[in-house]
Amino acid sequence: MLPRKMLDKLGISSPDELFREIPDKARIDGLNIPPPLGQIDLEREISEILSKNRTMDDLPTFLGGGVYRHHIPPVVQEILSRSEFYTSYTPYQAEASQGMLQALFEYQSMMTELTGMDAVNSSMYDWSTALGEAALMCHRIRPGTRFLIARSISPERKAVLRTYLKGINASIDEISFNPSTGKINIDDLKSRLGEDTFGIYLENPNYFGVFEDEVDDISRTIGDRPFVVGANPLSLVLARPPSEYGADIVIGEGHHLGTNPNFGGPLLGVFGTRKEHIRKMPGRIIGATTDMAGKRAFCMTLQTREQHIRRDKATSNICTNEALMAVAACAYISAIGKRGLVRLVSDNVIKARKFAKMISQIDGFDAPIFDATHFNEFAFRSPIPNDNLQKKLLSNDVHGGIPLDEGFPELENSMLLSVTELHTEHDLLAFKAALEAME
Amino acid sequence: MSYRQACYDEPLIFDLESEQFCGDEVLKDSPLPETLRRKCLNLPDLPERDVMKHFVRLSQMNFSIDTGFYPLGSCTMKYNPKxxxxxxxxxxxxxxxxxxxxxxxxxxxxxxxxxxxxxxxxxxxxxxxxxxxxxxxxxxxxxxxxxxxxxxxxxxxxxxxxxxxxxxxxxxxxxxxxxxxxxxxxxxxxxxxxxxxxxxxxxxxxxxxxxxxxxxxxxxxxxxxxxxxxxxxxxxxxxxxxxxxxxxxxxxxxxxxxxxxxxxxxxxxxxxxxxxxxxxxxxxxxxxxxxxxxxxxxxxxxxxxxxxxxxxxxxxxxxxxxxxxxxxxxxxxxxxLGPEGLNEVSSRAVANSNYLKTQLEKMIDLPFGGGRMHEFVLSGEKLKSKGVRTLDLAKRLLDYGVHAPTIYFPLIIDEAIMIEPTETESIQTLDRFAEIVHEILQEDSETVRSAPHNTSVKRIDEVKAARELILSYRSLKEHERKFKSHSS
Incomplete structure (x- = not known):
């Protein structure tokens, strides 16, 4: 019902009169959706549906592959719950939006520190679309028809990359990995490099959690072709920043810095590049400047790359992004702090090693299957087909890792297992016990 | 006018001082082999108390729907039920x-x-x-x-x-x-x-x-x-x-x-x-x-x-x-909301838009006349004769504790002012917005041109931002060092 005052002012007796322009043939007669629910019923009904899920609290879960559950300090949730942040829009009016702008500038600063890049944008949708955009950006830097990727990347991201490359009619070529170490096969890389190669992408640590330790050789081999490195930002707390080995673009997933898995969304696509390529970069960028009184201030900058100014000549169509997730990452890194991060990431690496060792002690199970330095996840092989294994694990109230044989038929009966600081000794033992019961 | 946005001289989190400095020696405890390790890392290391204070202060320097009216055209800034x-x-x-x-x-x-x-x-x-x-x-x-x-x-x-x-x-x-x-x-x-x-x-x-x-x-x-x-x-x-x-x-x-x-x-x-x-x-x-x-x-x-x-x-x-x-x-x-609730959303969104339009079109031109749906676009072209541009009006609105409309879009309207009130705003809010616009149009042009005055910072130099490209703490420090050595 409209207020009387409004109807009078508009000179109408019913709001229907405001919709006169809609042709009769296009009108609809009501919506066939469920009737409205009050707050009590709404929460009850949705809670009941959600109770059909078995959460990561309900059963120890060893899934990673890009989405991880790390501990979120309550202070991070408190910061994210500030509705001044989460109910604001893109900071087009910079003077009234300094809080968001400064938080995003700080996010950019933390990510440039971790990646070693000169500029990191204030977010892509997720790692996979960051990869798609990175490939398109490589194509702007150096035209070509073939994009080279390591086979040891996430199949999920590879699928998205394929969709993004359609617009430039480019193909994907895969560099094999060494079957015993899981590391990139440099000879294969050499043989596949060609004049038509417009970019190279690898992940470090790769999808199997394996660190590439010959990155300097790889970088020399690639030469001046655009080099894209994908990395879990947490790994970069300890590992060399990709800038040190010649990366032109660094991408990654950052949702686990401060937000929960949320069934895979929203996520946070990290995207950074070197100074010389900044103008070819997609996405929103925050810069420092001053106001009329000379006081330090922040605003969105280089907007002439973006769709609302450049339209079909823009570097990307991205508009809405994952800004709040970037604030979360900033708050998370601040809350945990440098010392805390080093400790946390180290603990994750050590726990994964310990877990692999526990599993390998069981006859017939091999973990990790690759002989290399791992991050917080690793591939393991069992004598049982994955479908069967997962079912049996679930019946023991444990959730296994991501089955690897769909994306990698050569890795039969293998799973990617991931651990974080939230996995207790009890969780690891529960997994081990479930395997032992299958022997 | 009584609106003042919070204004703190809040340093970047990297510049907040910690009682216990954390150097790079912590990286030596890394379980990674030497060849894979990074040698230095500059990230903050602060007590939780300081982190919370920092972000709460930042949040208070940020306009949002929960703070006030946000008639940003094309963005549908409606209230988000808790x-x-x-x-x-x-x-x-x-x-x-x-x-x-x-x-x-x-x-x-x-x-x-x-x-x-x-x-x-x-x-x-x-x-x-x-x-x-x-x-x-x-x-x-x-x-x-x-x-x-x-x-x-x-x-x-x-x-x-x-x-x-x-x-x-x-x-x-x-x-x-x-x-x-x-x-x-x-x-x-x-x-x-x-x-x-x-x-x-x-x-x-x-x-x-x-x-x-x-x-x-x-x-x-x-x-x-x-x-x-x-x-x-x-x-x-x-x-x-x-x-x-x-x-x-x-x-x-x-x-x-x-x-x-x-x-x-x-x-x-x-x-x-x-x-x-x-x-x-x-x-x-x-x-x-x-x-x-x-x-x-x-x-x-x-x-x-x-x-x-x-x-x-x-x-x-x-x-x-x-x-x-x-x-x-x-x-x-x-x-x-259910079927009727959703139907009322569009009724009220379109009514709110037309209600506000009837008040504002008396003050600022509405190209192509006639009725509108959920939003409408005014042209600030004639404001120029008063020495004021659409941008100035937008910035001055911020001084009154309301957000500016979308401006300079769509491109086919000169000095475009695109207003979408949404269905969640009351008649009082719409009336007050119209009053504010009316007041601003009576103000001396210098006050408007130099707006905003009541936000946490004054008018920002966006040209400088694009010229200097300071995109991280690291480049900010480099820039400051360069500036210091120039001036000494």
Whole structure:
């Protein structure tokens, strides 16, 4: 019902009169959706549906592959719950939006520190679309028809990359990995490099959690072709920043810095590049400047790359992004702090090693299957087909890792297992016990 | 005037001092071998108390819907009901991993499947994917479907028609999918059917249209437009950015569109998060459903599963199934409003817009006259004679504790001022906004030109930002060092 005052002012007796322009043939007669629910019923009904899920609290879960559950300090949730942040829009009016702008500038600063890049944008949708955009950006830097990727990347991201490359009619070529170490096969890389190669992408640590330790050789081999490195930002707390080995673009997933898995969304696509390529970069960028009184201030900058100014000549169509997730990452890194991060990431690496060792002690199970330095996840092989294994694990109230044989038929009966600081000794033992019961 | 935004001289978090300095010796405890290790890392290391204070201060220097009126045209800044936030944070929603076995995420799949069905009904379409992460990604997805459709028929159609009033994402998305963009000049703020006929043809893959358009005008010839496009074998794409204006009154299906995207963060009230996350589900009519991204959520009896077996699918447009936490909020919003509630949304949104328009058009020109839907665009062209531009008016509005409208868009209006009040604002708020605009127009031009005065910083030098490109703490420090050595 409209207020009387409004109807009078508009000179109408019913709001229907405001919709006169809609042709009769296009009108609809009501919506066939469920009737409205009050707050009590709404929460009850949705809670009941959600109770059909078995959460990561309900059963120890060893899934990673890009989405991880790390501990979120309550202070991070408190910061994210500030509705001044989460109910604001893109900071087009910079003077009234300094809080968001400064938080995003700080996010950019933390990510440039971790990646070693000169500029990191204030977010892509997720790692996979960051990869798609990175490939398109490589194509702007150096035209070509073939994009080279390591086979040891996430199949999920590879699928998205394929969709993004359609617009430039480019193909994907895969560099094999060494079957015993899981590391990139440099000879294969050499043989596949060609004049038509417009970019190279690898992940470090790769999808199997394996660190590439010959990155300097790889970088020399690639030469001046655009080099894209994908990395879990947490790994970069300890590992060399990709800038040190010649990366032109660094991408990654950052949702686990401060937000929960949320069934895979929203996520946070990290995207950074070197100074010389900044103008070819997609996405929103925050810069420092001053106001009329000379006081330090922040605003969105280089907007002439973006769709609302450049339209079909823009570097990307991205508009809405994952800004709040970037604030979360900033708050998370601040809350945990440098010392805390080093400790946390180290603990994750050590726990994964310990877990692999526990599993390998069981006859017939091999973990990790690759002989290399791992991050917080690793591939393991069992004598049982994955479908069967997962079912049996679930019946023991444990959730296994991501089955690897769909994306990698050569890795039969293998799973990617991931651990974080939230996995207790009890969780690891529960997994081990479930395997032992299958022997 | 009594408004003052909080104003702290809040240092960058990197510059907040800590009692216990944390050097790089901590990196020596790394379990990684020497060759893989980084040697230095500059990140803050502060007590929780200081971290909380820092971010609360920043938040207080940020305008938001919860702070005040936010009539940003085309962005649909409506209030975000808190029950939806509460629901999205339930552990049953937040603590599930996208790679979990189907059998363990039946609740999540049920919510998504039901949301797909409700969006089908609201949009008048046959099938929906929830995968796209935002409106622009919805466009990307829809245009990939358009491309796949033509390729499947053995046709190579290269052109996508976009009106000159369209959002910038439309031409940008078309270009990303490999199409050439044909910009269609509008006539009296609407699509000119004769002009359309002259550009539509055998090379046309499709047309993208927002209805009501970005001027807030309903394209009343939409059925004729659809006929023109379909007659040449092309598809009609609905940009759902302005769906708030038509909820329950008409739908893209009835208007003969073939492909639709929804902006859940606009129409269905999920918070904008300072720029994201959003969600941009895409709906299609049959037989285009065979091209939708995989996996599709299918229901057999009461069991939900993921089906990848769609050989003509365009593939994946992002990882996993979509921005689930956003989808859940939108689901809760639709369930709480029901059919009548959604119908009232558009009634009130359009009434609020026209109510405010009748007051403001007396003060500032409204090009093309007449009624409007959920938003309207004024032209600040004549303000120039008072020595004031649209930008100045926008900045001065901030001084009164309201957000500025969208400005300088759409491009076809000189000095454009694009206002969308949304349905969640009261008559009092709208009246007060009109009063504020009236007051500003009486003020001396210098006060307006030098605005804002009451925000945490004064007018910002954006040109300098683009020239100096200080994009991180590291480059800020380098810049300061350079500046110091110059001045000494």
């Amino acid at each position: 029950i939806n936030e509460h629901i999205a944070r339930l552990p049953g929603a937040s603590l599930i991993h996208p790679n979990q076995d189907e059998s363990t995420v039946q609740g999540a799949l049920q919510i998504m499947h039901e949301l797909e069905n409700m969006l089908c009904e609201i949009g008048g379409i046959d099938a929906v994917t929830l995968q796209p992460a935002a409106g622009a990604q919805g466009e990307f997805t829809g245009l990939q479907i358009m491309r796949a459709y033509h390729e499947d028929r053995g046709e190579e159609r290269k052109e996508v028609i976009v009106p000159d009033t369209a959002h910038g994402t439309n031409p940008a998305s078309a270009a990303m999918v490999g199409f050439d963009v044909v910009e269609l000049p509008s006539k009296n703020g609407m699509v000119d059917c004769d002009a359309l006929k002259s550009v539509a043809g055998r090379n046309t893959a499709g047309m993208m249209l927002t209805n009501p358009n970005t001027l807030g005008i309903f394209e009343k010839d939409v059925l004729e437009i659809a006929d023109i496009i379909h007659d040449c074998g092309a598809l009609l794409y609905y940009d759902g950015a302005n769906f708030n204006a038509i909820l329950g009154k008409t739908n893209p299906g009835k208007m003969n569109f073939d492909i639709v995207h929804f902006n859940l963060h606009k129409t269905f009230s999920t918070p904008h998060g300072g720029g994201g996350p959003g969600a941009g589900p895409v709906g299609v009519k049959k037989p285009l459903d065979q091209y939708l991204p995989v996996p599709r959520i299918v229901k057999n009896g009461t069991y939900y599963s993921l089906d990848y077996n769609y050989p003509k699918s365009i593939g994946k447009v992002r990882a996993y199934l979509g921005n689930f936490a956003v989808l859940l909020r939108a689901y809760a919003y639709i369930r709480s």
